[in-house]
Each structure stands twice: as structure tokens, then as C-alpha cells.
Amino acid sequence: MPNDAPHRLLLDNLNTATLLLDERLCLEYMNPAAEMLLAVSGQRSHGQFISELFTESPEALAALRQAVEQAHPFTKREATLIALSGHPLVVDYAVTPIVEHGRNRLLVEVHPRDRLLRITKEEAQQSQLETTRLLVRGLAHEIKNPLGGIRGAAQLLARELPDEALRDYTNVIIEEADRLRNLVDRMLGSNKLPQLTQGNIHEVLERVASLIEAESQGRVPLLRDYDPSIPEVLIDQEQMIQAVLNIARNALQALMESRTQEAPQIILRSRALRQFTIGHQRHRLAVRIEIIDNGPGIPSELQETIFYPMVSGRPDGTGLGLAIAQNIISQHQGLVECESQPGHTVFSISLPLEQGAAFT
Template sequence: MPMIINDALHRLLLDNLTTATLLLDAELRLEYMNPAAEMLLAISGQRSHGQFISELFTESAEAVSSLRQAVEEAHPFNKREAVLTSITGQNLTVDYAVTPVISRGATLLLLEVFPRDRMLRITKEEAQLSKQETTKLLVRGLAHEIKNPLGGIRGAAQLLARELPEENLKDYTNVIIEEADRLRNLVDRMLGSNKLPLLSMTNVHEVLERVSSLVEAESQGCITLVRDYDPSIPDVLIDREQMIQAVLNIVRNAMQALSPLSDMRLGRITLRTRALRQFTIGHVRHRLVTKIEIIDNGPGIPPDLQETIFFPMVSGRADGTGLGLAITQNIISQHQGLIECESHPGHTVFTIFLPLEQGATQP
């Protein structure tokens, strides 16, 4: 018996599409929006029913004219790499297709929206993760080549010290031993901790509050700390101490970036948390991810350093070791997370993404 296609089945099919789909009436007011569109635009289709298209998102005056023309002439069209601004202020790069649909004598517009940001971000993340793995192999190989002769040098210096006839000559062998130990410690820091994370269900805001208390003590209240937390974020499976270290490394960098300001009280660091749904990290799509942002209003990171700031021994300061961000990235990687950075003068954002759910699927 053939299946009867009815309105309920049409609605069911649209609701389960992964493509963001909107239906507008002849006046360009919202008739329907599927869950994928709600997620993309961060609005509720039910609450937005009947709203004009520009109340859902904005693009340009020409875009509205093109939609009106599509209604009048029943002519479909596509647009590539359009930049939509959602009602939350977020810019989205998308492709979209507009198809006029005649229903009961009226012309409706079917909009299919294909986000480009996600694919561009996935490509960028894959390149970043590949660089991270390459760097790890390079550092481990270099560390192996350094630590082996260091052990020999230290041992030889100890043996030499025992044979020296005068006690004051041991000052020279002590310098050799101390410098060998310093280099070994530096290499160990480059490699990061060999310990596996001690995972437990932890509230990320406890981590941020611990970092805040440390920063306030170090800065003696000279820097303004702004907390912008999403209290609905559930606990996440992390190593609390490692995560404190990871966030603290970023916040301390922000403090040091703000230190040249003529008035430190103008310096501001914001700690912000949000929950994201259906977010892809590398090749894995997670149903729920926590997003931690560390934002400062310092001078920003020089453009020539932005692509390499997570590499060991890369620092924008003359007295920096270049290990803090490399260690942070290693910790976040051990938690199957991701760290990103965007910076321009007056606004630098480090963003940490941590999976909230263990169940994940390939995108």
C-alpha cells in the first residue's frame, strides 16, 4: 500500500533535517523554522512565528529586495558566502538557497541555509591539531637527544668533583651540575606532565573562581576581573588541578599583557562560560560542549606570532619561556578539548572547548 504524504509527515521530515530550513510567507514573515535553523540562529521558531525576516537576522537591504523579487516573480536564487548577523550579534558566514513554493494560491519562500563557518573552523582545527602532533613529536625527539648527553655531563662533573684537590675548585663543577639540572627541568617542562589526568566531575566555575582568587592576590586588585558565567552548565569530567593550571597560564599571560598600561586599573580580564550544542572538535561531533573564554583588553598579540603562540619556546616577551601556552594546549588536548585564540589591539580572546558528554559521533 503506497504511503500517503501528508502535512504531518512533511513536518516530521523537516524537523529531522540537519539543514537549517525556514518558510516565509509572501510578506517575508516566518511561518516555520526547523530545529536546525533554531540552533544556527539561536532563536525559538515558536516564539518568532510571524516575525519579519529582518527581526530574525540581518544581511543587507539588497537581500530583502531579492526576497521580495523572488515572491513576485516566483524565481529561485542562490547566494554564496553571505554574512548574516543574528539577533544575538553573532556573524554567520553562510550559503543559502531561496525557492518559491506555491501553496493554496499563495507564494511562500523556502530558505535553506548552509553554514560555512563550521566547515572553515573544522579545517582550521584539523590544521591546528596536525601542527600540535608534529610539535609533540619534534619536542620529544629533541628532548631525548638533549637529556641523554646531559646525564653524562652531570655524572662526569660529579666524578670530577671527587677528584679535585682543592674545595674551592668544586665551585666550577657545581656550576656544571646546576646548569645541567636547569636544562633537564626545562626539557621536562617542554614535554609536559607524564601523568594521566585524574578525572572527576567538576564544576568549571570552581576552576575559574580558584584562578580568579589567585589573580586578584597577584594583581593586588589593580586589574578588573569580570565574571560572565552560564549557571546552567553541568559538571564536566576533568582533572581539576590541571585545568586550573591551564586557565591560570592564559590569565597570567593576559595580566602581563596589561602591565604596560599607564593605568593598570584600566585593564580588564573577562571570564565567560557558555554551553554549545552539536559542536565539532576535530573529527568528532559532541552533543554538548562547554565554552570558556578568557578575554582581555590589552594591546593584543602581534600578527606574526598568532599562528605559533602554542609552540614551545615561542614568546612575545623578552623574559618569557614560551612554555605556558604549550603546556595549556597539552592539558586541553588530554581532555579531548580544543583551544583557540583570536587577537587584535584592545581585544584578545582565548577560547577553550571541553566536551560535556562522552557520547560523540562523526560529523
């Protein structure tokens, strides 16, 4: 631990998480930024081996030992550390050997990357959403105009046909034109802005749970894991039910269509988040809703495009449910994300909890 008071004061006030390890890779000092990042107490952790604070890979531990023995500095980018809480942290860290009075120690500076990676991902997602909206609106305009003409012509033709049986064909034209028009309208989504009121997010989840349980008829158990301390949030309750239901229904369909699934289940989870970033804005409080299933997972080639309209992993899917859900969440200034692998798929919805937040 640094004994010089000015140096200690400087390290204590750095925003960069900093640790000092002795030659055995045991903790001599960590500053408050490191305590916050790793969610541990520096005083209680003093003298503990580095792997008792967080774990990475055996290769990383070997690199730290080599840095001590050979006084060899190194930097690692986008490393994933597993904290004691089990939460993964994506970080860059730099290791600098310090040789003093015959002792070899390591100064480790840790820079979290989670927030930067999330901002980059959110910017790309928002850009994709805006591009998709423009594309869909342009395509809808080009489709709906000819459809209206086709429908009108079919109606006029039906009036002139002498044989009633022949009108069955014009009725098919009219019905198919209407079906395509409804599909285009669903692609466009609602132009109605959210009607925001203070609401309990668990009422939304319970409504979704009741609908999913009715649809599954007991074949897929639904588990609740709620944080009852979450305060009310400004939402359009009906729209939020639609967004969560679209995601949960996808999970249900994937589980029911999977032939290898032995014990399918869906989990609805809610958690409060502190100091959480959505886009470029950092929120003091946010709520996260997670829809988790243990189904076959989303194919890797679809994971980057699942929120696009008409993209679906199911042969009979329209690919509109997730696009509509994303649009609703975006109108609430929220964020929807997905992580998927075989046996574990998580859709996360994050919403700001501050009162009086501006919605568009």
C-alpha cells in the same frame, strides 16, 4: 508560505534551513531547521523584513533586491550572519527566485558552516599538536643525553681540581645543565594521565581567580560571569587549575606590561553548550570556559602558532604555558581556542559534560 500539504511536509522535514521571502523581502515561511539556526519563531516572524531576522552587509541586501527584481539566482560562500541574539553565524546560502502568478519571491537555502570550519580547524590543531609532541620528544632525547654527560664530566672534574675557587666554574656548568634539563622536562610536559573525579568547574575558576588577584595586587580587576546551572564534570582538578592559570596568567602579564592600557580587566566566564561538536564527536552537553582580557591582543603573525612550545610574544617568555595548557585540555578530550584583536582577546576551553565519557 507553501499551501500544498506535501510540499509543506517536505520542507518542514528538511535539515537545510529554508526561508521564503516575498517581493518586499518579508518572510512568508521558514522551516523548523531555519527556526533552530536563527533562534526565532517562524510564526512570530511571519511578515517581518529580512533584516529583522538577521543582518549581514548592505551589499547582501542589495543583492537580494536585485535577485527579486531581475529573477537572478546567486550563491554566497562563508557569509557571516548576525542573528537577533548577536551570535555570528558562518553560512553558505543560495538564493533562488520563484516567479508564480506574476509574483516574484525568493527561496533562500542556508547551510551553516560553523561546524565544518570548526572540525577542519580542530583537525589542523590536533595534527599540529601531535607533530609538536613528536618533534619535542625527539629533540628532548638528543639534548638530555649530552647534558647528562656534560653534568657527569663536570662533577668528576670538580673532584680533581686542587683549587676550591676553580670549582665555582664547574658548579656553573652543573647548574646550567640542570636548568636546561628542567626546561626540556617542562617542554615534554607531564606523562601522568589525568586522575578524573567529579568536580565543580567553578571551584577551578575561583582558585585561579584568587591566584591572579594575589599576583595583580589589585592593579587588574577580575570579573566573574558564571552559569550556576552547569553540572559537575569529570576532571583532574589540579591539572585543570594549571591549564586555566597558565592562560589567565598570560592575560595578566599582557595587561600589566601594556603601557597604553587605561582600564585593564580580566573576565572569567562559564557557559553550558548544547549539541556542541568537539573533534568529530557531537556532545549533548558541554561546558565552555572563557578567559577574556581587554589587552593589546596577540600579534596576528603569532595567532596560528601560539600553542607551539617556545613561541611567545614576550621577550622574557618561555612559550611553554599555552603548550602545557593545550596538552592538559587535550587529555580531557577538550578543545582550547583563541580569538584575538586589539582590546579583546578570548581563550575558550570546551569540555564534554557527558557522564562516563572515555578519556585518554
